[in-house]
């Protein structure tokens with residue numbers, strides 16, 4: 001399962017009752033995105049919730065792809081967002097707190113931790129491959145990114 005499949009809508013039950021319908025727990029599930037951004041879904045929610053959801057849309061769903069919101073950009077941007085929080089020195093629990101405050105979504109700290117570990121491992125693989133290929137610039141970039149995440 002991708003990391004973004006493990007990002008959940010906070011106050012899920014409350015949200016479902018405001019929408020008067022059931023929505024999946026996963027924040028990036030197609031039905032959740034449909035429900036929130038099509039029709040009058042959004043207008044049924046209280047203003048605090050609306051603000052968070054609009055922030056989420058603005059920050060992650062703002063691409064021009066025809067397949068939006070199913071093009072994958074949102075997931076990619078969200079992962080970058082988490083990696084940036086890590087680069088700022090936040091640990092898994094603090095990262096979960098920030099995403100809850102910012103967008104009313106949450107993840108389990110264990111999932112955040114393994115996502116960060118995987119990202120570091122991926123960077124290591126890029127670094128090794130770049131070294132083999134003699135691509136110093138790429139190798140240095142991977143090394144720097146890895147250092148940021150290991151902070």
Ligand SMILES: [Zn+2]
Nearest residue numbers: 063065071073
């Ligand atoms: Zn896109």
